[in-house]
Amino acid sequence: MKYDRKLLEKAVETYPKITSRNFVLASKLSKKQLSNAIKHIDKFAKPEEIVAFLDRTLFSSGKDGILLTTEKIVSSDSVTSGAYFEKFIRAESSVNELTVFYADNARRKIKIKTYAEEAASLLNTIAKLRDKAEKKEGPKPAERSKPAETAKPKPPKPAVKVESPKLLTKTESEISKPAPSAKEGTYAWYFKKALAGDVRSMLEIADICEKEGDYYSEEKFYEALFWNLRAAEAGSPWGAGNVGKMFENGIGVPANNEIALEWYQKSPFHRNVYDNLKIYIESGEQNAVSYRDEYNEFVQWAGDYGEILYENGMNFDERFKGYVLTYISAMLGCAKAQSLLEKICAENPEFGECSHK
16 A cells, blocks of 8 residues: 655654654655665665655665655665555654554564664654544545436346366366466566566565565465565575564564574675674574474474365365465475475476475
8 A cells, every 4th residue: 555645755844853863855865875775675666656765874875774665664674674554553663673553453563773763753743644634534425326227237147057166186277377467566467477487576476475464364474485485495685585584573483583594694685684683692682592492383383284285275276375384394494394395396387396495
C-alpha cells in the first residue's frame, strides 16, 4: 500500500525534530545521495518512490541512513528490512531499535543504530495527518443503484457438461500454475519467473511474502525464507543477507544470532551488519547460544511437516507448500529432508532447479 506523497512530504516538513539530524525531502537531495541511498539501503526502490532521507554519513554521501519511501521506512542497519505503512497506527523508539505497531495487534521491529527517535517522531506525525485526513473526508457515500430498466440483460450461460472431479497425481501436467498473462509486478508474475530460475524475482517475491506475513499468515514467512534461500543457493549475496536478517530478527523463525552471522558472512553487502552483530555477540550482552534447541526443533519440524504436506498433497499448491518446508529443512542441514528433496525434485520438474547443493 503506497501512501499519498503530499501527505508524507507534509509530515517530513512538520514533524517534531528530536535531534540535530533530520529527514530531508528527496527533492532537496543530490543525485549522488539519492543513488547511493537506493544502492546501499533499498536496492529495489525506484527514485520516484523516495520521499525523504536522513543521511547519517559525515560528508552526505547517502551510503548510510534512514530512507522513507511511499510505502515503508527502512534503515541501512537492517539492510532490506523495513516497516510498511499499511495498517500501522503508531511507532516507538528504543536503543538501536524502532518498533511499529499495527491495527491487528501485530508489530514490526527494525534495527536503527542511531536516530531511531527521529524516525518514530516522523511516523507518528504521518499517522496523525492520515487520521486527520480520513476524518475530514468522512465515509464515502453509497453508490446509487442503476434503474432496472437500463440494465442490459446478461446472455444465458451455455450448457456445460459436468464431469466428476479428477484427482491430480504428482506427475500430471494439468497443475494449477500461474497464469501466463499474469500482470507484471504481481505475485503470480514473479512466481512464474522465480520458478524458472530468475534470482531477481526470487528476491521480489520473498519481499512480498514477508510483508504479507505480518498481516495474514505465518506460511508467508516460510515462503519468504524459502525464496531467500533459493536466491542464496543461486549465488545471490542479497538472498543470503536476507536469510541472516530473518534469523537475527526472528521473522517466522526462532531468533538465532549465531545462524544469522553465518548467513551475513556470505554477503559482502551486509558486511557492516555482520561486524556489528559479531561485536554484539562477543560483548556478552546476549545469550551466545541463541536458542539453539529452538532452532534445531524448527529445522526438524519443517522437514517432518513438509513431508506430510507433500505426500498428502492433491494438487500443485498443496504439494508446493510441502516442498517449501522440506527445502528449508534441507538447506538448514536436515539429512532426512535432503533425501526427500531429491525425490520431490525428480517427481516435480515444474518446481524448477530445486536440488540441494
